[in-house]
Amino acid sequence: MIKFRSSGITFVEVMLAFLILGMVFLPIFTFLTGSVKETEKFYVETVAISRAKFIMDTLMFQIPWRCIRHGNPAKIDDPLLTDGVDDFLAKAVPKMFGDGVGPSGGVYTADGIFTCRKGFKYRARLKVVDLDYDSTSSNPIVFSVPVPGKDPDDTRFDINKLTSKDADDKYNLIKKLVVQVKWSNSKGKDPKDDKYARSLFLVGFKSNLDN
Amino acid sequence: MMKKKGFAIVVVLFFAFSIAIILFFMAQSNSNLAFQNKQTIYQMQAYYLAHSAMQHTKLQLKLLPKETYDFFALNGSGNPYQSVDSSMYPPLAMGAFSKEKTSYDLFVEGKAPDDQFPYGGKYWVEDMKLHGSHDLMKMVQDGYRIKVKSTIDGGRNKSFEDELEEVVIVSRFTGGLN
Numbered sequence: 001m002i003k004f005r006s007s008g009i010t011f012v013e014v015m016l017a018f019l020i021l022g023m024v025f026l027p028i029f030t031f032l033t034g035s036v037k038e039t040e041k042f043y044v045e046t047v048a049i050s051r052a053k054f055i056m057d058t059l060m061f062q063i064p065w066r067c068i069r070h071g072n073p074a075k076i077d078d079p080l081l082t083d084g085v086d087d088f089l090a091k092a093v094p095k096m097f098g099d100g101v102g103p104s105g106g107v108y109t110a111d112g113i114f115t116c117r118k119g120f121k122y123r124a125r126l127k128v129v130d131l132d133y134d135s136t137s138s139n140p141i142v143f144s145v146p147v148p149g150k151d152p153d154d155t156r157f158d159i160n161k162l163t164s165k166d167a168d169d170k171y172n173l174i175k176k177l178v179v180q181v182k183w184s185n186s187k188g189k190d191p192k193d194d195k196y197a198r199s200l201f202l203v204g205f206k207s208n209l210d211n
Numbered sequence: 212m213m214k215k216k217g218f219a220i221v222v223v224l225f226f227a228f229s230i231a232i233i234l235f236f237m238a239q240s241n242s243n244l245a246f247q248n249k250q251t252i253y254q255m256q257a258y259y260l261a262h263s264a265m266q267h268t269k270l271q272l273k274l275l276p277k278e279t280y281d282f283f284a285l286n287g288s289g290n291p292y293q294s295v296d297s298s299m300y301p302p303l304a305m306g307a308f309s310k311e312k313t314s315y316d317l318f319v320e321g322k323a324p325d326d327q328f329p330y331g332g333k334y335w336v337e338d339m340k341l342h343g344s345h346d347l348m349k350m351v352q353d354g355y356r357i358k359v360k361s362t363i364d365g366g367r368n369k370s371f372e373d374e375l376e377e378v379v380i381v382s383r384f385t386g387g388l389n
Binding site for chain 2 (some may be wrong): 024028031032035038039042045046049052053056060061072073123125127129131133139141142143144145146147148149150155157162163173174176178180182192199200201202203204205206207208209
């Protein structure tokens, strides 16, 4: 009679080993997939941060004060029609906001859409509020320095006492800028159509230091 | 001869430990990224408010160069630019963080009123000193060392501060800035 040795690995044992291995790796792969998705989300957010910074830097430090006009979305154009400024706006505004900014009749709309290299879509928009709160306003913005020995009213000035009217026929020296970059974490989806779209905001006050 | 019993458990433990270490560092790296992104946003928000403060200060200096010089020439004490404080003027006052601010959206009509802000914050001139005057030639100029500060309030544990210091030279009678 032939006797079989009981040592070695049976088919059932191999299957069992695979099952255990699979059970161990399943959560690991789930975690890894989630982790890759999370990393992608952070990448998308980083792109949005970088774009918002680029937009705000250009608005605060490069585009002349007079070119940033009131509205939501704001309008961008040069009321003085200076060639150099017009050329600069033609290059800068589409780079800032993406597609859909115009120009229409020489005026750009600060509202555009752009897609990053990974295929995610972003919308960027600028709102500008003219802070033309002069002496006729109940909340005037004043400029004052307390000079010793002088009546405080003599060194306290409303905006309309300090400047002439701007291109929009307003006594204005400071503009409020709000930049919003909105994006979808679903690849290729317009953030406008995504109820889970995320946003980031930057606020700045640009003073008229042009002249 | 060495006994091989119990060898498998050593291998399994080593394997499990290695996987746990990898997963731990991956999770930590992701949470670091999230934290850094958030910090970058708050930092940027404070940074632009600080620059807003500096621009506001330069504007006042440009408009009132003689008055500013007189303050120092007549031995005025304290900060002459206390009026450069965003919280003093309702149109500039961002206030503190509130729940209404979380629904702020430029893309939705009515969700971004002119007097509202997407987050809270303020800016102000912390200190201003006359750095020096140059009046030996035709052009009379004064140099000021200006320090401004800003703070943003995006909710609990979401605040950030920034400050800027610059020396600004202004023509005392024309308000021209350098």
